[in-house]
Amino acid sequence: MVLSGIVIMLFLTLASPPAVFGGEASPSVHWQRPVKTGSYGAVDGIYPESCAVCHRAQYDDWKGALHSKSVGPGLLAQLDPEKDPETALSCYYCHAPLAAQNEMIVDEGGYAANVSFDERLKSSGVGCAACHVREGGVFGPRGPEGNKGSPRAHHASIQSDFFERAEFCAACHQLDQGYELNGKLLVNTFTEWKESEYGKSNVPCQSCHMPGRRHLFRGIHDPEMVKSGIKFEVERADAGGRVGAKLRITNSGVGHYFPTYVTPLVIVKGFLTDSKGKVLKGTLKEKMIGRKVALDLSKELFDTRIPPFRSFEFAYGLRRPAKADRLIFEVWVFPDEFYDRFFENALKRRDPAMKMEELEEALKTTSGSGYLLFKREVSLEEMSSTAKG
Ligand code: HEC
Ligand code: HEC
Ligand code: HEC
Ligand code: HEC
Ligand code: HEC
Numbered sequence: 084m085v086l087s088g089i090v091i092m093l094f095l096t097l098a099s100p101p102a103v104f105g106g107e108a109s110p111s112v113h114w115q116r117p118v119k120t121g122s123y124g125a126v127d128g129i130y131p132e133s134c135a136v137c138h139r140a141q142y143d144d145w146k147g148a149l150h151s152k153s154v155g156p157g158l159l160a161q162l163d164p165e166k167d168p169e170t171a172l173s174c175y176y177c178h179a180p181l182a183a184q185n186e187m188i189v190d191e192g193g194y195a196a197n198v199s200f201d202e203r204l205k206s207s208g209v210g211c212a213a214c215h216v217r218e219g220g221v222f223g224p225r226g227p228e229g230n231k232g233s234p235r236a237h238h239a240s241i242q243s244d245f246f247e248r249a250e251f252c253a254a255c256h257q258l259d260q261g262y263e264l265n266g267k268l269l270v271n272t273f274t275e276w277k278e279s280e281y282g283k284s285n286v287p288c289q290s291c292h293m294p295g296r297r298h299l300f301r302g303i304h305d306p307e308m309v310k311s312g313i314k315f316e317v318e319r320a321d322a323g324g325r326v327g328a329k330l331r332i333t334n335s336g337v338g339h340y341f342p343t344y345v346t347p348l349v350i351v352k353g354f355l356t357d358s359k360g361k362v363l364k365g366t367l368k369e370k371m372i373g374r375k376v377a378l379d380l381s382k383e384l385f386d387t388r389i390p391p392f393r394s395f396e397f398a399y400g401l402r403r404p405a406k407a408d409r410l411i412f413e414v415w416v417f418p419d420e421f422y423d424r425f426f427e428n429a430l431k432r433r434d435p436a437m438k439m440e441e442l443e444e445a446l447k448t449t450s451g452s453g454y455l456l457f458k459r460e461v462s463l464e465e466m467s468s469t470a471k472g
Contacts, residue, residue, distance in 0.1 A: 113217065113245060114254035117175070117182035121218030123238075129181075129212040130204060138211075144298035145211070153178040153208035157422060157449070160429075160441035168194040177255040179205050180213050209255075222246070224296070249276055249287040256288075264376060265383040275339035279391040291338055303347045303418045306454055312337035315457050317412060326355065326403045328461055330412045332372070333394040340388040341372070348373040348420035349456075351412070353399035355463075358408040366404065370397050378425055407463055414457040419449035 120129055127133045131151070135142035145151050158178055164171035168187035175185050182188065184205040188197045204210075215222055220239045224246035245251055250273070257273035268274070276282045291312075292300050301308035314335040320327040330351065334341040342349065349372035355363045372395055375384040389395050399410065417423070426446040429437045 110245065110250045110254065113222070113251075116180055117172075117185055117188070118180045118213060119182050119218050120212055120216045123216050123218075123220055124212070129210075129216055131207050131210045131212075134211045134215075141211070141298045145300075148298060148300040149302070149304065150209040150298075150300055151207065154184075154206050155208075155445065155448075156441040157426065157445035160426075160438045160445055161436075163436075177209075179208060180255075181210075214251075247287060247289055249273060249282070249289075252288040252292075264380060265386070267383075267386070269345060269376075269380070270343075272339050272343045275343060275390070279338060281338040281391065286338065288338065291336075303342050303344075303416065304452060306416070306456055309416060309456060313341065313456075315414070315459070317459050317461060319461065320398075320400075324403055325400055326407060326410055326463060327398070327400040328353070328410055328412075329399070330397040330414075330459075331394050332389065332397070332414070334389040334391050337389075337391060340390055342374075342388060345374045345376045346421040347416065347418045348375060350415045350417070351395075351397045352415070353397065353410065353412050355401070355404065355407045356409050356411060357406040363404055363407060366401060366407075368399055368401075370395075373420070376421070378421075378428055403463070409463060410461040412457070412459045412461070413455060415453060416456045417453040419452050423449040 123129065124133065127136075131142055131145065158174060162171045162174060164186040172185060172187065172189070179185065181204065182197070183199045183201045184207075185197055186200050186205075187194045204212075220241055222241045222243055225242045225244065253273035256270065258268050258270040260268070262269050276288065281287075289296075292302070303309060312335065314333040316331040316333070318329045318331065320329055330353070332351070337343075351370045351372065353368045355366040357363060370387075371385070372387050372389060374386040374388050376382070377384065387395065397412075399412075423446070426442050426449060430439065430442050430446065433439065
């Protein structure tokens with residue numbers, strides 16, 4: 084199961100701050116889990132809605148982003164915090180990192196009920212306080228003109244460059260050594276970034292995912308975001324009665340592999356239609372971009388993800404059927420392909436370790452999240468004339 088691997092990760096990360104931070108003080112202190120917010124917010128609360136009173140713009144952006152949905156039915160279906168606190172805490176590490184979001188806490192080697200547990204705070208997921216509030220107050224980036232030490236109108240603020248660095252995001256978007264599949268870490272976004280041109284020239288996650296400091300965190304679920312990082316080129320290559328063309332897909336602006344996780348799958352299709360647009364039987368060819376893994380994470384099925392500035396080529400070639408009129412290329416994105424399979428399988432098996440109602444709810448979201456990213460029609464008339472000329 085997905086669970087077992089992540090549980091191993093929990094032991095590693097609780098024992099020591101991730102090695103990836105290279106012994107730097109601020110990341111490991113800021114991201115000690117569970118996150119303790121101390122007495123800040125004792126009066127007004129640390130719910131995102133409490134911050135929204137004065138930070139409406141950030142709240143509206145965040146509310147539409149997946150960070151606000153990280154405690155959803157897909158997570159809850161798999162957890163029973165009272166019976167199995169170990170698994171729950173391993174997931175909360177990223178999905179609900181505040182101490183007050185966790186029903187149970189580690190207590191002298193064992194687990195104990197958490198007296199400060201707050202159900203409403205838990206359901207807010209990765210909220211404002213998870214990133215901004217620590218014992219001692221509200222932490223945030225420096226102002227646009229550097230630290231002016233401007234008077235704090237409503238809360239003491241501590242300004243830190245850490246907020247503008249990729250290491251800030253690595254706290255949840257990178258796994259430490261210890262969980263590899265086929266020799267590669269299951270979540271390796273920060274390292275992919277670090278080894279790319281973006282890492283070398285220090286273009287951090289925030290510059291693409293929080294442009295203008297907005298809190299949209301758009302990713303693979305957003306077609307416009309994906310289009311901003313991917314280029315498509317079609318090249319014709321007819322030869323001797325055969326229809327031929329190439330679709331080149333280039334990772335031109337994604338700061339890590341496209342896609343970075345094992346959860347999405349991109350399907351590239353080529354097929355022929357007649358003059359009325361009807362698909363001709365036997366002409367469909369498909370290739371997949373992604374890192375597909377077995378549901379129990381026991382093996383990797385393939386890894387065809389595209390590293391930054393590299394390309395993926397899809398060559399379509401077929402003896403031309405008489406009725407063929409056009410060649411169509413399509414690229415489909417299924418952002419939740421892994422979870423879709425995972426939820427469906429658990430429902431089918433009526434897995435006793437999972438909650439069926441939540442699974443059905445989760446499946447509704449994942450099964451509907453696929454979209455058409457790219458489509459190009461190539462007229463075969465044009466093709467043969469180019470081939471001749
Ligand atoms: C009553 C109004 C109010 C509330 C409630 C409030 N803030 Fe602020 N916050 C401000 C003001 C005003 C500033 C601008 C301070 C300045 O620039 O001098 C600010 C600045 C910030 C900054 C910028 C960092 C900095 O040092 O300038 C962050 C981050 C922040 N707030 C986070 C939060 C979070 C998270 C919450 C909820 C837990 C919250 N705020 C609740 C009024 C508020
Ligand atoms: C406390 C942990 C945590 C931190 C810190 C964090 N994230 Fe996330 N992030 C998550 C979780 C959990 C999700 C998945 C939410 C869900 O769908 O359930 C997520 C989702 C995302 C997504 C959406 C992915 C998609 O599939 O579309 C993007 C983009 C993202 N994060 C970027 C960032 C960036 C950039 C930073 C740093 C500024 C950051 N995150 C910091 C936990 C975190
Ligand atoms: C290292 C951080 C991290 C840990 C630990 C983690 N997750 Fe996630 N999880 C993420 C991120 C990031 C995403 C978004 C993935 C994407 O968009 O491709 C995600 C997505 C999901 C999703 C799909 C989106 C949703 O909210 O329905 C589920 C379900 C999920 N995780 C369950 C779990 C469970 C159960 C555990 C514990 C066994 C766990 N996760 C542990 C970071 C983490
Ligand atoms: C996943 C982590 C994360 C979450 C969740 C988050 N923020 Fe932020 N926030 C950041 C980072 C990182 C920056 C700095 C971005 C940069 O400098 O590029 C920032 C910047 C800010 C700033 C300063 C904006 C400016 O223009 O100077 C405010 C205010 C703020 N956040 C408030 C909030 C509020 C309110 C919420 C909840 C509704 C929230 N944040 C949720 C990570 C987060
Ligand atoms: C140069 C711009 C750029 C930078 C830098 C960048 N990203 Fe992305 N990121 C994208 C684009 C574009 C997408 C959408 C395509 C995709 O999903 O790969 C994306 C997608 C994602 C996703 C969605 C999940 C997935 O499987 O693709 C996550 C999570 C994410 N980024 C996190 C990060 C983190 C964490 C960093 C920093 C370590 C980072 N990104 C740096 C542009 C960037």
